[in-house]
Amino acid sequence: MTGPMLPRERCDYSAIVDRPVMKLPGGARIVIWTIVNLEVWDIAKPMARQVIPAPTGIPLLPDVPNWSWHEYGMRVGVWRFFELYHKLGIAPTLSINARVCEDYPRVARQAHQAGWEFMGHAYEQGPIHKEADQKAMIHRSLGVIEDFTGKRPVGWLGPGLTQTLETPEWLAEAGIKYIGDWVYDDEPTLIRTANGPLVTLPYTVELNDIPMMMVQHHESTQLLNRVTDSFDRLYAESEQRPKILSLAIHPYISGQPFRIKYLEAIYDYVNRFEGVVHWNGEQILDWYLGQTAAGQKRA
Amino acid sequence: MSPWMLIQHHKASEYYDRAIDHFEQIYEDSAESARIMALVVHPYIMGAPHRLKYFRRIIETLRQKADIVFMTGEQILDWYLQAGPKAP
Numbered sequence: 337m338t339g340p341m342l343p344r345e346r347c348d349y350s351a352i353v354d355r356p357v358m359k360l361p362g363g364a365r366i367v368i369w370t371i372v373n374l375e376v377w378d379i380a381k382p383m384a385r386q387v388i389p390a391p392t393g394i395p396l397l398p399d400v401p402n403w404s405w406h407e408y409g410m411r412v413g414v415w416r417f418f419e420l421y422h423k424l425g426i427a428p429t430l431s432i433n434a435r436v437c438e439d440y441p442r443v444a445r446q447a448h449q450a451g452w453e454f455m456g457h458a459y460e461q462g463p464i465h466k467e468a469d470q471k472a473m474i475h476r477s478l479g480v481i482e483d484f485t486g487k488r489p490v491g492w493l494g495p496g497l498t499q500t501l502e503t504p505e506w507l508a509e510a511g512i513k514y515i516g517d518w519v520y521d522d523e524p525t526l527i528r529t530a531n532g533p534l535v536t537l538p539y540t541v542e543l544n545d546i547p548m549m550m551v552q553h554h555e556s557t558q559l560l561n562r563v564t565d566s567f568d569r570l571y572a573e574s575e576q577r578p579k580i581l582s583l584a585i586h587p588y589i590s591g592q593p594f595r596i597k598y599l600e601a602i603y604d605y606v607n608r609f610e611g612v613v614h615w616n617g618e619q620i621l622d623w624y625l626g627q628t629a630a631g632q633k634r635a
Numbered sequence: 636m637s638p639w640m641l642i643q644h645h646k647a648s649e650y651y652d653r654a655i656d657h658f659e660q661i662y663e664d665s666a667e668s669a670r671i672m673a674l675v676v677h678p679y680i681m682g683a684p685h686r687l688k689y690f691r692r693i694i695e696t697l698r699q700k701a702d703i704v705f706m707t708g709e710q711i712l713d714w715y716l717q718a719g720p721k722a723p
Contacts, residue, residue: 388638553643556656593660594653 340501343518346527355523357577358627365574365611366567367620369582370428371493371516371539372417372452374443375461376435377406384461384496385550406588410440413591418446420596424603427451429616431493431516431584434480435460444484453616454481455491456512464498471506478510491617493517493539504529514621522570522579524624535621537580542566544584549595559590560598564605571609580620581606640680650681651689655696662700669718671711 360367377383382395383402390396421428430452437444448454458464459477467473474492482488492507493516507515508531516539518527525536541547543563548554563583570579583602585591590599606612615623640650654674661670674693676682681690697703706714 389642553645555645555649556653592657593664594656596660597656 340505341528341530342501346504346529347525350525352522352577358523358624360578360611360613360623362613363611364613365578366571366609366613367578367580368606368612368614369537369539369580369617369620370421370426370614371431371455371582371584371617372414372428372447373431373457373493373584373586374410374414374433374436374440374447375406375457375495375586376433376439377403377461379403381462385546387550409586409588409591410443413587413589413596414443416591416596417585417587418450420600420603421452422450424607424614426603426614427453427616429453429455429491429618431455431457432481433457433460433495434477437480437484441484448485453491453618454485454487454489455493455516455617456481456489457493458495461495463496464494464503465500470500470503471509474506474510474512478512490514490621491516491537497539497541504534505531508532508534514617516617523577524580524620526628535624537617537620537624538582540582540584543582545586545589545595546584549589556595556598559595560601560605563602567606571612574611640686647686647689650686651692654693658693658697662703 375384379398379400382397383399383406385406386395386399386402387405388401390399427450430447432444432447432454434456456474456477458467459473459480464470464473478488488511490511490513492512492514494503497517497519499517503517504515504527508529512534514524514535514537516537518525518536519539519541521536522538524538526533527536543566545559548558548562549556563581567581570581573579585599590596640647645653654672658672661672664670674690676690681687
């Protein structure tokens with residue numbers, strides 16, 4: 337091999353209708369995978385996103401208004417999430433910049449104590465293409481989380497889902513087992529790396545409050561409408577094969593007072609159906625690996 | 636509010652819907668500790684004929700509650716400095 341693999345070389349094309357049907361345990365039909373994203377926006381850098389542009393549109397540093405917009409999520413919004421998931425008895429996956437453990441230990445500790453899964457999400461927010469030493473950043477990120485929680489993450493989501501062609505190699509080398517960056521299927525898949533396979537889990541850029549609210553600028557109700565529309569379809573299809581519905585949220589967006597009730601209403605809706613389970617990424621990974629091992633034994 | 640109408644391009648009624656959703660949540664939160672709701676408007680945006688009624692309806696709705704007050708920034712400052720405890 338002369339260079340890094342292209343995405344197409346990491347996995348063969350596979351039509352979902354051609355695959356063997358997997359089974360969820362206990363008669364379950366659909367897995368809800370909730371991912372809460374926690375980030376650090378360094379005031380010295382341009383902010384990851386802007387809710388309000390500078391007058392005349394000239395970006396200037398420091399960008400205090402957008403920094404403080406994000407900071408609201410850490411001070412207030414995330415506590416609405418903690419209350420909601422405590423009430424529901426659900427422990428989501430936390431997609432967490434490792435620096436959150438250093439800058440916001442109060443928040444990280446709360447998530448850890450509530451049993452949330454920590455998924456690697458870079459050291460701080462910014463495209464991975466700009467990392468001078470990607471391998472070192474990945475090891476640093478996983479090390480900081482491991483020191484904080486006592487457990488090395490098995491999952492990874494690139495900042496803004498960014499990867500370079502080499503990233504899967506570095507992730508597998510660092511001990512990562514699953515990634516969320518490939519949103520190309522309803523089911524988990526296996527991809528090749530020079531350092532062993534990685535599993536892709538069906539993370540989402542559609543049921544995700546950043547594209548929906550901050551890029552597409554939908555009304556607050558759209559979160560509920562789009563998720564329940566997806567759920568209805570996937571639930572119907574789950575009669576034939578198990579489905580996973582992922583929901584990705586950020587405390588500075590869905591933790592706003594005018595949006596939180598629509599997030600709450602999503603869980604009120606889906607929990608009325610039989611065969612709905614709430615799993616974190618590692619649980620989906622373990623189930624999938626068990627299914628593929630069983631499939632290989634049968635074959 | 637300029638993000639809301641002129642950047643996110645919501646229809647005028649979204650100003651009312653978002654404000655009332657916001658109010659309902661923090662009104663509930665205020666059972667435990669006082670809350671402040673800020674409403675920002677610009678005359679060239681919310682003062683336009685097709686938008687003004689949604690702003691007026693917010694104020695009409697909020698005024699029906701006996702336990703809310705309307706304050707200026709300086710009044711909120713003076714209250715906060717007296718009321719404590721101070722957040723870091």
